[in-house]
Amino acid sequence: MILIDMRSSKPLYEQIKESIRSQMVHGALRPGDKLPSVRELAQSAAINPNTIQKAYRDLEAEGLIYTVPGKGCFVAETSANAKENRKQELLKAIRPLWTELRYLGVADEELVRHMKGGKNDDD
C-alpha cells in the first residue's frame, strides 16, 4: 500500500519511490516479490500512470527492481554494492543536519534518545 501526500512539495514520483524503498527496507517487499502493475497502482492511488512509470523506471536504474516485459516489475536482490552506496548517501545527507543540531545545543545522546521514540513523519 502506498500513501501519497498531495500537498507535499515533494514530487509524486519521489514519494512513490520512497514508499517502495521503505517497504523493501522494512521487509514488506522482499527480493523476487512482484510489484503492483503500473495501471493497478495508478488506479488504486488515483495517480497518473505516467507518474508511476517514472518511479519504476528510476528504481530500475538504481538497480532496486527489474522489469520483465509482459510480466511486471520485481524486487531485485539487494547487492552489497547498492546497499553500501545507499548507506554512504544517507551518511552524507545526515551529517550537516546533525552538525547544525549540535550548534543548536542538542547533545548527541539526546538526539539518539529522541530517535528511539516517536513515529516516522516524512516531509
Next chain:
Amino acid sequence: MILIDMRSSKPLYEQIKESIRSQMVHGALRPGDKLPSVRELAQSAAINPNTIQKAYRDLEAEGLIYTVPGKGCFVAETSANAKENRKQELLKAIRPLWTELRYLGVADEELVRHMKGGKNDDD
C-alpha cells in the same frame, strides 16, 4: 563570503539562505551584524539582486534577520522560538534517514561514532 554551486539542483536562493544560516550557526555572523547589501552581494556572487532579495525576505519571514529599508539587513537576536522551530525541522528531516540507516545495519553507536569525525560535505 558566500559560495554558490551553479550546478546544484538546489535553488540559488536556498543556497544563499543555507550559507547565511550556516554562518550564523558557526558564529561568523552575530546578532546585530549587518549583512552585505542586496546589490553588493549580487555583484560579488554574480547573481541577480532579485534572487538575493528573495533569500533575505525568506530569512526575515523566519525571524532570523530583520531589515531596515534604506539602511540594510541585520542579523536578528535568535529568538528561542525560531531556534525551536529550526530544531523541530531538523529532527523531522533526520528521522527517516536514521531509520533507513538502522535497517541497513548501522547501529546507533556506530552512527554517533561516525558523526564525530569526517568533514561536512553539503549537498
Next chain:
Amino acid sequence: MILIDMRSSKPLYEQIKESIRSQMVHGALRPGDKLPSVRELAQSAAINPNTIQKAYRDLEAEGLIYTVPGKGCFVAETSANAKENRKQELLKAIRPLWTELRYLGVADEELVRHMKGGKNDDD
C-alpha cells in the same frame, strides 16, 4: 473576482492578499477551493504573474493556502494557529486607533454603535 486599485499606495500584492483573505473570511472561498491560476489571475487583472505569485507565496507562508506544483493553489483548512496569529495581529493594529478615538471624545459605546452600521470601505 479581485479588484485592484492602481492608484493606491498599497502594493499590488498586498491588495491581492487582502482581497483573497477577505473572500475567505466572507465564505466566498472555502477550504479546498482552488484559487485562480497565477497566469489566469494575472491576465484577468492585467497584472504581472510574478506579482500574483508573490501574493500567493505570502499567503502560503501564513498558512492560509497551500500549493501543489503543477496543479494549482488551494485554500487551506484554517488552522487554529493561523487564526490566532491573525487575531493578535488585528488586535495589535486596532488598539492605537481606538486609543486615539477615545481621546478625540468617542465613547466606547458610540464606537460600537457606529461599527454596527455603515458599509465597509477598504483603504
Next chain:
Amino acid sequence: MILIDMRSSKPLYEQIKESIRSQMVHGALRPGDKLPSVRELAQSAAINPNTIQKAYRDLEAEGLIYTVPGKGCFVAETSANAKENRKQELLKAIRPLWTELRYLGVADEELVRHMKGGKNDDD
C-alpha cells in the same frame, strides 16, 4: 520625548509624526506649546535633521502645527474641522479590522473588554 523603533518597517518620519500626534492627543503637548527645534530633536534622537523636517512639514500641512520662521514650530489650536477629519479617518481605518475580527469569532463586547486593558504597542 520621542521613541523611535529603528527596526520598524514604518518610515522614521511617520513614527515621529505619530509620536507628536500622540503627545498632542494625550495632552503632553498643548496648543501654543513650542516643539523641539529640528536640530535639537535630530541630535537627541540621533536622526537625520532632514527626516525631522519632513515630519514637521507634514504636520504643518495637516494643520496640526504652525511654523514661525526664526522662532520655531508650535502646536496649533485643534480646529473642530481637523478633529472631525481625523475622527473620520480613524473610523474608516478601524472598520475593516473590526469586521474581520467579528468573522474570526470575536464578539463586540470581548473586543471592548480587550481594549480596556493592555499596553499600547504601536506598529
Next chain:
DNA sequence: GTGGTCTAGACCACC
C-alpha cells in the same frame, strides 16, 4: 546609498 515593488520574458519540473 539602501531595500521594496513591479514588469517582461525566459526556462524548468511536474502532471
Next chain:
DNA sequence: GTGGTCTAGACCACT
C-alpha cells in the same frame, strides 16, 4: 496546463 526559479532592468521611498 500548472507553479517555481531566475534574469534584466525600471522606478520609488527612505536615509
